[in-house]
Amino acid sequence: MSERILICDDERDIVSALKIYLEAEGYETLCAYSGPEALEKLQEQPALVLLDVMMPGMDGIQAMTAIREESNVPVILLTAKSEDTDKILGLNLGADDYVTKPFNPVELLARVRSQLRRYLRLGGGEARQGQLRVGSLCLDDETKTVTVDGEAVSLTPREFEILKLLMKNPGRVFPPREIYRLVWNEEPYGAESTVAVHIRHLREKLEIDPAEPRYLRAVWGQGYKISEK
Secondary structure, three states: OOOEEEEEOOOHHHHHHHHHHHHHOOOEEEEEOOHHHHHHHHHHOOOEEEEEOOOOOOOHHHHHHHHHHHOOOOEEEEEEOOOHHHHHHHHHOOOOEEEEEOOOHHHHHHHHHHHHHHHHHHOOOOOOOOEEEEOOEEEEOOOOEEEEOOEEEOOOHHHHHHHHHHHHOOOOOEOHHHHHHHHHOOOOOOHHHHHHHHHHHHHHHHOOOOOOOOOEEEEOOOEEEEOOO
16 A cells, blocks of 8 residues: 655645656655644644645644644655745754755755654654664664664764764764763863764765755854754
8 A cells, every 4th residue: 555645735736746756656644724723634644745735724733733642754845945944943843854845856855755764664653662763863872783764874983973973962063172072081182073974974975965054053153063954
């Protein structure tokens, strides 16, 4: 049985286009044109929700908050480029990803597959003891493994320890010298360049677009942190 995807947007042309793209890939679709209608369709247990942010009445952020009270189904927000604040707010409130309009169908389908793979493989469950999670990034300290969207990522021991340090303290900014001292257990001579190289390699392995990282982010003049964009 193919996965069922709920599409919610007040623009019917967008809903129709998404329906065509998704059904061509073998997915079943449910269509809604408002927040309240999306909440009704949620009773049909979709495996993923595509949700427009800018809708009259109940907007996408409000609808997503209501969805989170009932379900941990993956939610991908559909946003305009000017809605950066809504993207951040949505992710902080429980959205799993976002796609910017006008969207590229190939990118959209890739993100849908990625979220479905993570949700279905991991069962949508919470992290067990020994696991750290930020969004779809998961580090298992017992097995020394890291996955992104359910896909295994190969890290060096130093990269693993840097990532573990940041993921244990999501949102906290670590100066390069502090990262070096905690991971290398040495005095931080030349720490900035050494840590920067390791951060660059981590981004290349973890991020869809290393130039615009979603997780591993720099704070100008201060250091690095892990947080979901």
